[in-house]
Amino acid sequence: MYSYITGTLADMEEGKVVIDNHGIGYELNVSSYTLSKVGQAGRQVKLFTHLGVTDDAMRLYGFWSEEEKVMFLKLISVSGIGPKVALQILSGMDVRTLALAIVNSDSKSLARIKGIGKKTAERVIVELKERVEADAEESGDIAGINVSGPIGQEAAAVLASLGLSRTDAAAAVNKVLASGKATKLEEVITLALRSVDK
Numbered sequence: 001m002y003s004y005i006t007g008t009l010a011d012m013e014e015g016k017v018v019i020d021n022h023g024i025g026y027e028l029n030v031s032s033y034t035l036s037k038v039g040q041a042g043r044q045v046k047l048f049t050h051l052g053v054t055d056d057a058m059r060l061y062g063f064w065s066e067e068e069k070v071m072f073l074k075l076i077s078v079s080g081i082g083p084k085v086a087l088q089i090l091s092g093m094d095v096r097t098l099a100l101a102i103v104n105s106d107s108k109s110l111a112r113i114k115g116i117g118k119k120t121a122e123r124v125i126v127e128l129k130e131r132v133e134a135d136a137e138e139s140g141d142i143a144g145i146n147v148s149g150p151i152g153q154e155a156a157a158v159l160a161s162l163g164l165s166r167t168d169a170a171a172a173v174n175k176v177l178a179s180g181k182a183t184k185l186e187e188v189i190t191l192a193l194r195s196v197d198k
Contacts, residue, residue, distance in 0.1 A: 002060065006046040009038055015087070017062060019045060028062030029083070032091035037064040052076075052083050059083070070135075071095045078127045081120070088115050089124070097171055101125075102132045106167040152177050155188040164196065172196050 005028070007021035017038055018025045028047060030038075038045050047062035048069040061083060063069040068090060075086035089098065092113030101109045102125055110121035152173050159169035172192035182188045 001051045002049040004046055004048045005060075005062070006044070009041050009043045009045050011041060012038060017045075017047070019047065019062075026060060028060045029087060030062045031068070031087045033068065033094060034062060034064040061087070065095070067095050071098060074128055074131060075124065078124055080123065085115070085120070089113055092116070097167060099132050100170055101167045102128050104166040104170075105129065106165050109165050109167045149177070151183070151185050151188060155185055155192060158189055159192055159196075162193075168196060 005019050005021055005026055007019040007026070009017060010020040010025055011018040012035060015029060015032075015035070016027060017030055017035065018027050020026075028049065030047070034047065038047075047064065048066050049063070050061045050069060050072065052059045052061060061072065063072060072083075072086050072090060075081055075089055076083055081089075089110070093101065093109070098110075100106070105125050107118060107121040107125055110116060110124060111118045113121075155176075156166070156169045156173045159172060160166050164172070169192075172195050173188060175195055176182055176188050176191045179191075182191050
């Protein structure tokens with residue numbers, strides 16, 4: 001029904017923002033990620049939206065990116081996960097890292113999110129893994145699911161052998177490669193380990 005809303009950020013608090021659009025204040029439930037992106041009150045913003053309708057209420061949910069909105073819709077399709085839990089998951093892990101965790105069946109990383117237990121993490125993986133993989137292949141954008149290049153892949157494998165989860169290893173290596181600070185295998189591994197230790 002609503003695709004997005006643009007307007008002035010009128011108010012913000014934990015889990016919510018209010019956007020003034022031509023004198024109407026729209027209250028949107030948001031993740032911590034989106035809350036961190038909207039900036040200060042008075043700023044012009046655009047949030048992608050989803051209207052959630054239940055027996056007793058209608059609620060708007062806002063997202064900084066279309067990517068986050070798409071992942072939210074996937075999460076609420078999982079049995080037992082409603083909008084509140086979906087926002088909690090998106091608050092605890094950015095979309096790319098979440099996609100990586102799902103594809104790699106990394107339930108430990110998901111279970112570390114506050115309020116998300118082992119069973120919920122495993123259910124998310126079981127119900128979404130094929131869809132996330134298929135969407136990544138179809139779009140040609142693997143959303144950080146794979147580590148780029150043979151050096152990156154080897155570095156991630158080494159980090160995983162040292163006890164890091166596949167998700168954390170890939171995320172650390174991707175961060176180093178994106179910074180351009182290292183090109184040799186040993187350098188990538190060293191810098192990735194330092195970033196994890198911080």
